[in-house]
Amino acid sequence: MDESKRGLFYSTRSRLIVSFLSISLLVGLISLIVGIKLLYKTVLNEATTRITLDLNAAREIYHSNINTIHNVLLTASLDGELQLLIETKQIDKIAQKLENISDQIGLDFAGIALNSEKPLFHIGKLSTDENDNKLQNPIITSVFKNGSSVSGTVIFTKEFLMAENPELVERARIEIISTPMAAPRMEKVETSGMTIASGIPLYNNGEIEGVLYGGILLNKNNAIVDRVRETVFQEETYKGKSIGTATIFFKDLRISTNVINSEGERAIGTRVSKEVRDRVLIEGKRWTDRAFVVNDWYITAYEPIIDIFGERVGALYVGVLEEKYIDLRRNIISVFIFITITGIIVAIGLGYLMANKITQPVRQLIRVSNEVSNGNLEPEFGPILKSETGVLQKTFAEMLSSLRERDNLQRAESERKLILSEKQSSIGRLAAGVAHEINNPLTGVLTFTHLLLRRKDISNEVRSDLETIAHQTDRVRKIVKGLLDFSRQTKLDSEPTDINRLVESTITLVKNEALIKGINLEFKPTEGIPVHIVDRNQLQSVILNIIINAFDATKPGGKVIVTTGMGISTNKAELKSIEIVISDNGCGIPTDNLDKLFDPFFTTKETGNGTGLGLAVSFGIIERHGGNIRVQSEVGKGSTFTICLPMEHFDEKTKNTRRR
Amino acid sequence: MKRRKILVVDDDRTVLDSCKRVLEAEGFKVVLASSVKKAIDILEAEYFDLMILDVKMPKHDGMYLLEKIKEKWPLDRWPELPVVVMSGYPTNDTISESLVRGAADFLSKPFTPDELITSTNIILQRSKNHGKQ
Numbered sequence: 001m002d003e004s005k006r007g008l009f010y011s012t013r014s015r016l017i018v019s020f021l022s023i024s025l026l027v028g029l030i031s032l033i034v035g036i037k038l039l040y041k042t043v044l045n046e047a048t049t050r051i052t053l054d055l056n057a058a059r060e061i062y063h064s065n066i067n068t069i070h071n072v073l074l075t076a077s078l079d080g081e082l083q084l085l086i087e088t089k090q091i092d093k094i095a096q097k098l099e100n101i102s103d104q105i106g107l108d109f110a111g112i113a114l115n116s117e118k119p120l121f122h123i124g125k126l127s128t129d130e131n132d133n134k135l136q137n138p139i140i141t142s143v144f145k146n147g148s149s150v151s152g153t154v155i156f157t158k159e160f161l162m163a164e165n166p167e168l169v170e171r172a173r174i175e176i177i178s179t180p181m182a183a184p185r186m187e188k189v190e191t192s193g194m195t196i197a198s199g200i201p202l203y204n205n206g207e208i209e210g211v212l213y214g215g216i217l218l219n220k221n222n223a224i225v226d227r228v229r230e231t232v233f234q235e236e237t238y239k240g241k242s243i244g245t246a247t248i249f250f251k252d253l254r255i256s257t258n259v260i261n262s263e264g265e266r267a268i269g270t271r272v273s274k275e276v277r278d279r280v281l282i283e284g285k286r287w288t289d290r291a292f293v294v295n296d297w298y299i300t301a302y303e304p305i306i307d308i309f310g311e312r313v314g315a316l317y318v319g320v321l322e323e324k325y326i327d328l329r330r331n332i333i334s335v336f337i338f339i340t341i342t343g344i345i346v347a348i349g350l351g352y353l354m355a356n357k358i359t360q361p362v363r364q365l366i367r368v369s370n371e372v373s374n375g376n377l378e379p380e381f382g383p384i385l386k387s388e389t390g391v392l393q394k395t396f397a398e399m400l401s402s403l404r405e406r407d408n409l410q411r412a413e414s415e416r417k418l419i420l421s422e423k424q425s426s427i428g429r430l431a432a433g434v435a436h437e438i439n440n441p442l443t444g445v446l447t448f449t450h451l452l453l454r455r456k457d458i459s460n461e462v463r464s465d466l467e468t469i470a471h472q473t474d475r476v477r478k479i480v481k482g483l484l485d486f487s488r489q490t491k492l493d494s495e496p497t498d499i500n501r502l503v504e505s506t507i508t509l510v511k512n513e514a515l516i517k518g519i520n521l522e523f524k525p526t527e528g529i530p531v532h533i534v535d536r537n538q539l540q541s542v543i544l545n546i547i548i549n550a551f552d553a554t555k556p557g558g559k560v561i562v563t564t565g566m567g568i569s570t571n572k573a574e575l576k577s578i579e580i581v582i583s584d585n586g587c588g589i590p591t592d593n594l595d596k597l598f599d600p601f602f603t604t605k606e607t608g609n610g611t612g613l614g615l616a617v618s619f620g621i622i623e624r625h626g627g628n629i630r631v632q633s634e635v636g637k638g639s640t641f642t643i644c645l646p647m648e649h650f651d652e653k654t655k656n657t658r659r660r
Numbered sequence: 661m662k663r664r665k666i667l668v669v670d671d672d673r674t675v676l677d678s679c680k681r682v683l684e685a686e687g688f689k690v691v692l693a694s695s696v697k698k699a700i701d702i703l704e705a706e707y708f709d710l711m712i713l714d715v716k717m718p719k720h721d722g723m724y725l726l727e728k729i730k731e732k733w734p735l736d737r738w739p740e741l742p743v744v745v746m747s748g749y750p751t752n753d754t755i756s757e758s759l760v761r762g763a764a765d766f767l768s769k770p771f772t773p774d775e776l777i778t779s780t781n782i783i784l785q786r787s788k789n790h791g792k793q
Contacts, residue, residue, distance in 0.1 A: 432749060436716065439748030442770035444674035447682055450773045477770055484749065 013359045020351025028344040035336050043329040047299040047320060048288050054318045055286075055301035058228045058246055062196070062305075062316060065224055069214055070151040070198040072105050077200040077212045086112065086202065086210065102214060106223075108171075108195070109164040110214030112202070113140040137163065139199040142308055143211045151198035152308040154215065155250075158191040161217075168193060172219040174255060174269050181292070182252060182271035183278075194218045194250040194305075194314055218248055219255045220268060228318065229258050238324045245298065248305070249315040252277040259294050259319075267294045272302070272315070280304050280315045290322055297322040361389040365396060377404045420619075423599065431483035438480055445473050482613045492535040492624055499532055499578055499645075500525040500564055506543045507562060510551070518556030521547075526565040532578055532645060534625060542618040546582045546629075546641045549614065553586030553639065560584045567644060575646045577627065583640035589633040597631060663689045664784060665706070669699045669725065670714040670746075675769070679712060682773040683780065696720035700728060708741060710784055712767075715747040715754055726761040742787045744779055746771070 172193030197215025225246040233244025247257035261267040287302040298319030305314040371379035514521040603612035633639035693699035715722040745758040746767040
């Protein structure tokens with residue numbers, strides 16, 4: 001019992017704790033997952049945004065290089081001296097001038113082409129050889145075709161490079177390194193070169209006479225990408241690696257880069273993945289995402305490079321080492337997880353404490369109720385709380401106090417009953433013995449008195465005395481008989497009885513006596529009292545006894561009222577009972593006497609008028625019926641005796657009878 | 661007419677004397693026995709028309725005597741000897757038990773001479789009629 005209670009209780013407490021725990025865990029996990037996702041996205045977005053800006057910067061640098069070439073060549077073309085030299089075809093001096101210019105900005109090639117279809121001059125190679133100069137490079141053709149200056153990215157095939165400067169052929173040559181994930185490519189070597197170049201028309205009398213052009217070969221020329229790294233990423237390194245990288249692609253081939261391969265060299269000759277190639281070179285769109293570049297993961301941005309003819313000939317790339325962001329993200333997430341888990345632990349701890357705090361008074365109550373069930377009706381309650389639990393505690397305490405009260409009442413009642421029944425049984429035993437012993441001498445007294453009375457030779461005076469002896473002996477006989485009746489536990493001879501009719505017939509028996517005494521005897525029956533199983537004769541003698549007592553207590557002109565009705569049993573609260581109430585407006589019973597009323601031999605009547613056994617016998621009879629007799633009395637106002645007979649078989653049937 | 665003989669058995673002298681006085685005054689021959697043992701001795705020697713027997717006596721009580729008579733004289737004396745049982749403590753049980761054991765009547769002590777005489781006469785009359793049959 002104890003154990004199971006405790007088990008039950010502990011399961012409530014642990015349920016509370018588990019609830020706290022799971023709520024904390026749930027909230028923690030959700031915030032963890034959401035937080036990690038948000039952080040992940042934020043960091044990536046931040047990196048992506050940055051790389052997009054970086055790509056813009058790289059493009060600006062790329063274009064500023066082109067612009068520089070353009071501006072320098074434009075300035076030179078406006079030089080009157082150069083025009084004069086061209087007119088006069090002073091090739092040496094032209095060469096001198098062009099070399100100065102190209103030294104200024106590091107041009108790989110430069111030259112002047114005249115309208116007569118062949119270049120007049122190339123730097124690097126003093127050649128006016130017809131064989132070499134039949135070819136007009138794309139810049140020249142473009143300027144003549146457009147009739148205006150042209151600047152931008154230009155692809156020079158091997159032949160054009162050869163025409164400009166044989167050294168360039170060697171510089172442009174790049175062996176293609178096979179790269180996983182790249183699109184398949186047949187050739188093993190790239191011989192064309194990607195350049196940034198500019199062509200400025202030379203006018204003579206408003207007509208384009210020739211073209212001044214120059215450019216930089218980008219193949220294996222890392223000046224631009226290194227400048228991008230310097231200016232955009234400020235040479236930042238992470239774990240020994242440059243954070244930022246930049247690359248110029250010719251088609252999908254790295255021709256200029258600061259991405260380092262596993263040997264620690266610039267990864268020139270490696271290629272971009274097919275995925276990026278398709279998107280940037282074929283679809284012509286930007287690519288911004290993480291990508292595996294040579295050795296490491298980078299957050300990258302690519303955009304196509306368009307040549308002067310509007311063709312997508314290559315791509316510009318910038319990338320930041322993803323590792324840095326991953327580490328950053330990992331750190332942030334670690335901190336976040338740490339904070340969340342700490343929060344969860346704190347929440348669980350608090351939950352545990354709260355569960356304990358909530359259940360503590362309940363535990364107290366359980367302990368108290370255990371004590372109560374073990375018989376201690378005055379257990380230690382501990383402090384009464386102000387919460388609902390406090391209300392429970394108070395209610396429990398009140399319940400206990402009423403329980404104590406009832407307990408005391410019951411104890412007093414049962415003690416009283418025990419004393420009464422002991423008194424009665426000992427008196428019974430005494431009575432039986434006394435009766436037996438007294439009856440033998442009484443037989444003698446009766447016999448000899450009667451024998452004497454038969455004699456004719458006695459005076460009237462003696463006869464009268466003898467008659468008194470006989471009469472008083474008869475009284476003794478009656479007292480002894482009453483004693484015996486009282487002492488005998490006569491079995492009940494019960495049968496279904498209409499209580500109203502029984503009371504009615506009893507009243508008939510004493511009507512004459514009431515009339516003689518001048519007492520108004522009334523019967524007020526309540527209709528519908530169910531048939532009840534009683535011993536008719538014994539119950540009648542009880543009613544008779546009480547009515548006659550009432551007569552004795554009432555003066556002429558007084559009233560004795562007998563009523564019947566239904567009540568609630570005082571023995572068993574759940575049972576209905578039949579009540580026969582006999583009340584008078586006689587002299588009443590003093591409080592002192594009320595307690596002794598049912599004691600054998602207690603009487604207030606004058607000697608010779610009562611044995612003092614009537615009420616004791618009556619009480620015994622009603623008690624054997626499972627009922628009791630209650631008395632209410634006030635001196636001078638009268639008494640009310642209530643005979644209470646509980647209905648043991650109070651079933652549906654009798655209920656219905658009552659309603660009818 | 662031959663005097664009827666009555667045996668009275670009681671441990672109380674007063675009761676014995678009372679019965680003797682009343683019954684002799686009515687013309688009966690009365691023999692007294694103060695115990696069950698004495699009563700058995702007397703019954704072995706003499707023949708009686710009626711026995712008046714107290715229930716409660718020390719040592720052997722009236723019920724014992726009723727039982728004994730049945731054993732000793734199963735046919736010849738019994739049931740021709742009618743018995744009136746008397747008791748100072750007449751419960752329903754005592755009355756019914758004595759009647760079951762063959763008692764003809766029951767007297768509650770204390771009784772008046774008239775009650776004793778009436779009972780005696782009625783029983784003797786009944787047994788006389790019985791004897792004639």
